[in-house]
Amino acid sequence: MEKVIIVRYSEIHLKGKNRGYFERVFGINMEKTLKGLKHEIRRQSGRYLIENFDVECIDDILSRLKKVFGIHSMSVALKVNSDMESIFVAAKDVCNKTGTFKVVTHRADKTFYLNSMQISAQIGGRLLAYNNNLSVDVHSPQFEINLDVRENGTTLVFNEFIKGAGGMPVGTSGKGLLLISGGIDSPVAGHMLAKRGMSVDCIHFHSYPYTNLQARDKVISLAKVLSGFSCGTKLHIVSVTRIQEEIHKKCNGEYMVTLLRRFMFAIAEKIAERCGAQCLITGESLGQVASQTIEGITSSNSVVNSLPVLRPLCGFDKEEIIERSRSMGAFEISIQPYEDCCTVFLPRHPVIKPTMKSILEEEAKLDVQTLISESLSTLEIVSL
Numbered sequence: 531m532e533k534v535i536i537v538r539y540s541e542i543h544l545k546g547k548n549r550g551y552f553e554r555v556f557g558i559n560m561e562k563t564l565k566g567l568k569h570e571i572r573r574q575s576g577r578y579l580i581e582n583f584d585v586e587c588i589d590d591i592l593s594r595l596k597k598v599f600g601i602h603s604m605s606v607a608l609k610v611n612s613d614m615e616s617i618f619v620a621a622k623d624v625c626n627k628t629g630t631f632k633v634v635t636h637r638a639d640k641t642f643y644l645n646s647m648q649i650s651a652q653i654g655g656r657l658l659a660y661n662n663n664l665s666v667d668v669h670s671p672q673f674e675i676n677l678d679v680r681e682n683g684t685t686l687v688f689n690e691f692i693k694g695a696g697g698m699p700v701g702t703s704g705k706g707l708l709l710i711s712g713g714i715d716s717p718v719a720g721h722m723l724a725k726r727g728m729s730v731d732c733i734h735f736h737s738y739p740y741t742n743l744q745a746r747d748k749v750i751s752l753a754k755v756l757s758g759f760s761c762g763t764k765l766h767i768v769s770v771t772r773i774q775e776e777i778h779k780k781c782n783g784e785y786m787v788t789l790l791r792r793f794m795f796a797i798a799e800k801i802a803e804r805c806g807a808q809c810l811i812t813g814e815s816l817g818q819v820a821s822q823t824i825e826g827i828t829s830s831n832s833v834v835n836s837l838p839v840l841r842p843l844c845g846f847d848k849e850e851i852i853e854r855s856r857s858m859g860a861f862e863i864s865i866q867p868y869e870d871c872c873t874v875f876l877p878r879h880p881v882i883k884p885t886m887k888s889i890l891e892e893e894a895k896l897d898v899q900t901l902i903s904e905s906l907s908t909l910e911i912v913s914l
């Protein structure tokens with residue numbers, strides 16, 4: 531009896547004519563995720579089978595697959611020849627030692643000599659005869675034995691459904707550039723759009739030497755966590771040290787964060803064009819801090835000329851964001867106490883509802899285009 535993993539898709543089947551394309555991308559994403567582990571992926575109607583893996587790697591395979599968007603559910607199954615004796619032996623193997631159960635048969639092979647009801651009844655009967663501690667309850671059983679009689683002369687026997695990550699295969703909804711800080715919010719924002727099928731590249735701004743190298747490592751670790759879900763990511767790292775020094779020297783300190791954000795967005799748009807991203811993504815949540823009032827958002831949004839800025843967390847409370855951060859495995863990294871560039875030269879009272887007129891007056895004190903070019907020249911790219 532061979533152990534296999536059945537992988538079922540989620541929304542892919544909704545995509546009509548594009549179905550073939552979605553399935554291909556989905557298959558490639560699974561290959562990337564399982565890279566380095568022995569396996570074979572076989573496409574069947576409406577599902578995939580993972581076969582020929584080392585059984586001791588099964589937990590590793592499952593935990594990797596749990597990050598693949600597009601998977602609705604998975605089952606570890608025994609694959610046997612479609613004869614009643616082999617099916618019974620496998621059913622015995624996956625069956626609990628005690629409790630109430632029901633056998634559910636799905637017969638794709640319509641030429642099999644018994645119908646679904648007959649198969650369930652015979653296997654159920656033999657299990658009862660074999661083990662006195664079992665009883666049948668067809669309405670609310672404690673567990674189910676599932677028999678999937680395939681067209682190719684094999685039957686898959688399993689007893690559990692493992693929940694998948696849901697969503698759509700990464701790569702089927704274009705590409706975005708995530709502004710990633712070392713905080714809690716931005717990795718969650720990237721995760722949410724990856725779940726909707728978007729490939730996510732990242733850009734991070736630092737103020738070395740005001741921010742330290744541990745802050746940089748922290749962001750690399752966060753981008754790596756995200757990369758596990760987005761089937762790889764490129765992290766663009768850019769220095770805004772000169773920009774902050776210039777703002778500090780020449781502008782009203784209350785506008786530090788507001789002005790810095792405008793530089794970040796403008797630089798991010800240029801990098802997005804270079805890497806083929808079709809939108810910017812941020813972890814902003816309305817009203818969370820001074821720079822995230824609608825006035826602050828209007829200010830940073832207005833420097834982006836040709837791309838939409840997606841803010842998937844806009845309507846979320848901090849607790850909801852933290853919950854998602856924990857479940858994606860980023861929270862413990864995000865709360866490491868290293869400084870982000872936004873806390874460097876931080877004014878005691880940042881401007882909360884800046885008018886565009888006052889922002890532009892402050893910005894006019896700077897040589898914006900030169901500062902942007904200088905900043906772009908510090909670009910480093912890390913592939914994760």
Ligand code: ATP
Pocket residue numbers: 708709710711712713714715716717733734735736794811812813814818819821822870871872
């Ligand atoms: P986060 O937890 O993502 O840092 P936050 O609540 O701390 O969010 P801010 O610091 O105001 O919010 O940042 C708002 C958004 O601006 C972030 O979610 C992120 O998208 C972007 N951002 C802030 N700092 C940086 C940075 N150093 N590099 C790249 N993007 C940044």
Ligand code: MG
Pocket residue numbers: 711712713714870872
């Ligand atoms: Mg932050």
